[in-house]
Each structure stands twice: as structure tokens, then as C-alpha cells.
Amino acid sequence: MDTLISKIDVDNIDMEEIKKQAEILRSGETVIFPTETVYGLGANALDENAVSKIYEAKGRPSDNPLIVHISDKKQIYNLVTNVPEKAEIVMDKFWPGPITIILNKKDIIPKRTSGGLDTVAIRMPSNKIANALIREADIPIAAPSANISGRPSPTRASHVYEQMNHRVSGIILGNDCVYGLESTVLDLTGDIPTILRPGSITKEQLEKELGTVKLDSALEKKEDNIKAKAPGMKYTHYSPNADVYIVLGERFEVIDKINKLTEENDRKNLKTGIVCLENNKKFYIGKTICLGETLEDVASNLFDALIQADKEKCDIIYSEGFTNEGIGCAIMNRLLKSAGYKIINA
Ligand code: AMP
Numbered sequence: 001m002d003t004l005i006s007k008i009d010v011d012n013i014d015m016e017e018i019k020k021q022a023e024i025l026r027s028g029e030t031v032i033f034p035t036e037t038v039y040g041l042g043a044n045a046l047d048e049n050a051v052s053k054i055y056e057a058k059g060r061p062s063d064n065p066l067i068v069h070i071s072d073k074k075q076i077y078n079l080v081t082n083v084p085e086k087a088e089i090v091m092d093k094f095w096p097g098p099i100t101i102i103l104n105k106k107d108i109i110p111k112r113t114s115g116g117l118d119t120v121a122i123r124m125p126s127n128k129i130a131n132a133l134i135r136e137a138d139i140p141i142a143a144p145s146a147n148i149s150g151r152p153s154p155t156r157a158s159h160v161y162e163q164m165n166h167r168v169s170g171i172i173l174g175n176d177c178v179y180g181l182e183s184t185v186l187d188l189t190g191d192i193p194t195i196l197r198p199g200s201i202t203k204e205q206l207e208k209e210l211g212t213v214k215l216d217s218a219l220e221k222k223e224d225n226i227k228a229k230a231p232g233m234k235y236t237h238y239s240p241n242a243d244v245y246i247v248l249g250e251r252f253e254v255i256d257k258i259n260k261l262t263e264e265n266d267r268k269n270l271k272t273g274i275v276c277l278e279n280n281k282k283f284y285i286g287k288t289i290c291l292g293e294t295l296e297d298v299a300s301n302l303f304d305a306l307i308q309a310d311k312e313k314c315d316i317i318y319s320e321g322f323t324n325e326g327i328g329c330a331i332m333n334r335l336l337k338s339a340g341y342k343i344i345n346a
Pocket residue numbers: 064065066067102114117119120121143144145182183185196197229230231232233
């Protein structure tokens with residue numbers, strides 16, 4: 001299909017281009033746009049037909065619910081049956097921003113958007129291009145990450161262009177995604193707020209505002225028999241072509257272990273990629289892909305590193321591991337999934 005490509009500078013937004021892309025959304029077609037988390041693949045959340053095109057473009061199973069994006073807090077009252085006090089607090093404190101809340105949906109949200117559930121996920125993004133597009137389209141926009149299902153989420157304009165050109169009707173090429181990991185998903189339909197997917201807004205930050213916050217039990221273990229409440233969580237995710245392993249242990253034990261494994265792979269003619277912190281790069285004997293220095297850098301560069309490893313045609317990727325505290329919880333969640341939970345202890 002023909003794809004209208006718009007290059008937009010977030011600091012000087014071309015409203016003519018935004019209007020063209022918003023018109024595509026209004027006509028029931030799909031548009032990819034940047035957000036502060038990852039690039040999203042959007043369509044009219046209230047139009048089943050339009051939403052079907054998202055699933056088609058991504059090759060995504062249709063029981064995997066979508067996040068509905070809005071440009072103004074007030075729109076939430078049209079979409080859900082009840083906005084509890086804790087939702088008001090989250091919206092006031094963290095919106096616009098990288099957190100999605102789950103509430104009971106009104107009938108106006110088709111089941112196709114909510115993956116057959118009676119609840120709906122809603123978020124107001126802070127990225128100015130996303131906000132302008134949704135405001136201009138004047139409809140709530142369902143938008144999962146703009147990757148082929150199962151692959152790492154796109155966080156750079158080049159990722160969406162290379163993967164999705166001709167699979168959607170419009171693409172907005174914008175800036176790199178600041179946070180680089182998908183939003184925190186917080187279920188507010190029960191008594192205790194529950195994190196279904198960790199993200200850049202951390203459990204610690206939420207507890208400061210809301211009191212007790214739980215992590216969904218499906219996040220603690222892999223067992224398939226735990227029916228993840230965030231339904232999409234059961235599918236393969238964030239996986240590059242290469243086989244990914246996380247290597248855990250003391251800093252120099254990890255480095256030694258990865259160097260030994262790299263030598264073995266070299267002997268077998270297998271290409272190794274090493275995903276590591278900038279400070280450790282100089283100690284590795286193999287091809288490194290750096291994640292930067294801070295945990296924020298790691299979050300923002302992780303998917304790009306996995307995509308780069310694919311471009312380098314790596315057969316095997318070893319990644320250093322990170323703390324589970326703060327934003328580390330979201331990083332390790334994505335890394336474990338991309339590794340299919342394969343861990344090597346150094
Ligand atoms: P993505 O759009 O790719 O960021 O994925 C959206 C994720 O949000 C899904 O895979 C689910 O994990 C979660 N989600 C969306 N809607 C709901 C819902 N109604 N209940 C629980 N989790 C949801």
C-alpha cells in the first residue's frame with residue numbers, strides 16, 4: 001500500500017503535515033507516530049474496522065488488547081464507566097506521560113480494541129507530535145507499539161521506516177523516543193492498584209502517591225499456567241533474530257564469562273554481539289553494542305541495541321544484567337522476555 005511519509009521536527013511542528021496524517025486516521029486508516037515511550041501504530045479506537053488494520057499491519061493476535069491514546073484528560077470520562085480517586089491522582093501527577101491506566105470500559109469502546117475485555121487501557125502521551133496528531137484527529141487513537149508482533153519495539157525513526165513502510169497508510173518520522181520502553185500499565189479496577197507491565201514510571205513513584213501498589217503475580221514468574229492479567233504478556237516479545245542470553249554476576253565475572261563464551265562461539269563460526277554499559281566496553285574481546293551509562297540510557301537504547309544486533313547479523317547476543325530496582329524493573333522485564341528467560345550465571 002502507499003504510505004504517506006511526513007518528517008516532523010518536534011521543536012517546530014509542521015501542522016500541515018499533522019493535518020494530513022490526522023485526516024488519514026479520521027478516514028479509518030493507520031498512521032505510525034512517535035511517542036515518548038516507543039513509536040505507536042495508531043487507528044481510530046472507536047472503529048472496529050480501523051482497529052483490525054492495526055492487528056493486520058503488526059501480525060498481532062487479536063486477543064492482545066490495545067492502549068487508547070487521548071490528547072486531553074477530559075476525554076477519559078467518555079470512554080470509561082467510572083474514574084476512581086486513584087485514577088484522578090495518577091492522571092494529575094503523571095499525565096501527560098508514560099503511564100497507562102486500566103479502567104472499566106463504556107460500550108463506545110469496541111471489544112476489538114479491548115481484546116474482548118470489559119476493561120480498557122488509556123494513556124495521554126506527552127510527546128508533542130503525538131499530542132498534536134491526536135488533538136487534530138479529534139478521536140481516541142488505539143496504538144500498540146509499531147513493530148511486527150514479537151519483535152523489539154521501535155524507538156527510532158529508522159526502525160519504523162525500515163520495518164513498516166508500505167504496511168500502513170501514514171508514517172510520521174520524528175525524534176528518538178526519550179524513555180524507550182513501553183508505558184507502565186497500571187490496573188485500577190481492583191482494590192489495590194496493580195502494575196501489569198513495569199515501565200518508566202516506577203512502583204516506587206506510584207507508591208508515593210497511592211500507598212500500596214502490587215506487581216501482578218505473572219510478572220514474578222514465567223509459568224505459562226499463570227494467566228497473565230495483561231493478556232498480551234503471554235506472547236513472545238522483543239525478540240531479535242539472534243539467540244539472547246542475560247549473563248548475571250559480579251562485574252568482572254560477567255566480563256570474563258562473556259569473553260570465554262565469545263571465544264567458543266568464534267571457534268564455531270557463530271557471530272557474537274555483546275550488549276553492555278559504556279564503561280565495560282573496553283574489557284570485551286568481541287563486538288559490543290553499548291547501552292550508555294545510566295539506567296535511563298539503558299532504557300532508551302535497549303531496543304535499538306537489539307535491532308542493531310540483528311543488522312550486524314549476530315547469531316548470539318549476551319547482555320549484561322541490571323538491578324531490579326526503579327526503572328531497572330522495566331529494563332529487566334523486557335530483557336528477560338527478549339531472552340526467552342535464558343540466564344547464564346557467571
Ligand atoms: P502495546 O500496545 O504493544 O504497548 O501493548 C499494550 C499492552 O497493554 C497489552 O499487551 C496488555 O499487556 C496491556 N493492556 C492493554 N489493555 C489492557 C486491558 N484492558 N487489561 C489489561 N492489560 C491491558
